[in-house]
Amino acid sequence: MPSTPIEVGGDQIREAVERLAPWAHKTPVLTSKTLDDRAGASVFLKCENFQRVGAFKFRGAMNAVLQLTDAQKVAGVVTHSSGNHGQALALAGKLLGVPVTIVMPHTAPAVKREATAGYGATIISCEPTLAAREAAVTAEVEAHGLTLVHPFNDWNVIAGQATVAWELFDQAGPLDVVIAPVGGGGLISGTALAARERSVRTRVIGVEPERADDARRSLASGRIESAGDPRTIADGLRTTLGDRPFAVISRHVDQIVTASEAEIINAARFVWERLKIVIEPSSAVVVAPLLNRTLGLDGGRVGVILSGGNVDLSPFFDALAAKWL
């Protein structure tokens, strides 16, 4: 067991729920007979793809920024993320009048750069390596007194992400199992902490890409194993676990399973085609083991966290426009 103390419990989650109420959407929970039939279970889909900025990340970022001191708010915040956390922090800063700086590799797609800049954040480019990103963040912290809001290795962020499962228990009632994707570990550890508080008997399962199975390996070895630089379509799940999420996962997550790239794409397609909602590949990982019936759900009540819906749709709509206009 890792020795990092866990600093989020029921009180911190309850406070986060209250703190976020004026800001975050209480996202709907959808059900689908088609999915239930395929999964052999009653599935409750917590749709964080409908959350602000299109992903659960807004909860953690907002919960962190809301707890800054006035001096910290004036100085501003910084993070390195070309993805959903960057946009989430940018929106949180915009809503609260806090300056936001986002460090992005210069290789980040223009569409992500523009979306983040659209929320008024300052963007700093760096080389596309973890070392370069961390160095750029440290430079900002030291030169301008910015506060780092880490995407997942931060207790306030984790408490914010825990509000997803907390709401799900309110909306769906008793659950035998709750399932969330595993990247850096913020969402799965928030989910596990909420479950432990709300329903001790609920089994907590994390799902990660087969090609980025660092959480599974870390649980097996008892120490944080690197994800390396995995080539997976689930771009939100390429990260190595942080030590805080790892401490929570080691104690409170019952099982980590993996999904292959083909399974992830098939699961995404199933959800888009049959459930008519747009989810990103990093969300589809949690649907894959449902379709395969590999979890022994056995007719139970299963909560599933669909983490986000940010996908580049340009190829699809450009092709339609080329055909019809």
Add this chain to the structure above:
Amino acid sequence: MPSTPIEVGGDQIREAVERLAPWAHKTPVLTSKTLDDRAGASVFLKCENFQRVGAFKFRGAMNAVLQLTDAQKVAGVVTHSSGNHGQALALAGKLLGVPVTIVMPHTAPAVKREATAGYGATIISCEPTLAAREAAVTAEVEAHGLTLVHPFNDWNVIAGQATVAWELFDQAGPLDVVIAPVGGGGLISGTALAARERSVRTRVIGVEPERADDARRSLASGRIESAGDPRTIADGLRTTLGDRPFAVISRHVDQIVTASEAEIINAARFVWERLKIVIEPSSAVVVAPLLNRTLGLDGGRVGVILSGGNVDLSPFFDALAAKWL
């Protein structure tokens, strides 16, 4: 004013609501701050893309089949539709043990043919002309005593489609305006009849593709004008109005507006990207005038019927698979 008497009123809709309750989904109503900001109104999206078979059509088809006599049920039903009505009728027949025959042009995409056959319907191919389709249906009716369930020119079908807006009034509360797409006219006339019964003051607006503006022209001339064979991406809205829907529209629809192909594609993209739900182009037409603010909604409460979500996603997911597998 057309002389066709209107045979659907509040009683028929109330009966349809009750008749469909065990079979059709009560689809959710979604709201979106992003959309409200763009539209300058409070928009309530009635999500029939989440309906069984992915479109409102299940309601009308099921309401019609449920009212057949036992002898009619044994003989079976027939229709000509390669689209949502065909699948809807096939599912209705499957659920009730009624044989279903669907006449389809031999040019219909294999995916639609397979989806319909997947519900156990018998498929008969014909030449891709309206005359050939009608002749094939008539031949089935005469040779085997099948009952035609017309996609829109049928009062039981119209009463079934009216349950969409009926539910919307229950779910969203008072509405200043309700908007639905116009193809053959089943959905818009059901919507208008429900609105007249539930809220006389609610303005009813139909939207059709600019390239298939037969309803607009028919209202102007006072008689049914042909849609011709319009080339529009909104494949569910290429049809000419039936005389029964036309009678309802003439009396109870306040306004018909149109959307260009570019507006339809932009509206679909907006909904997929920002609202994270999959709608088909025939649904996106109703969103186009909201984004353009051409309806004078002026901060009002607006009900919008998203009719369906059946889109061929193969190009998108095939491209993903080619890149990642």
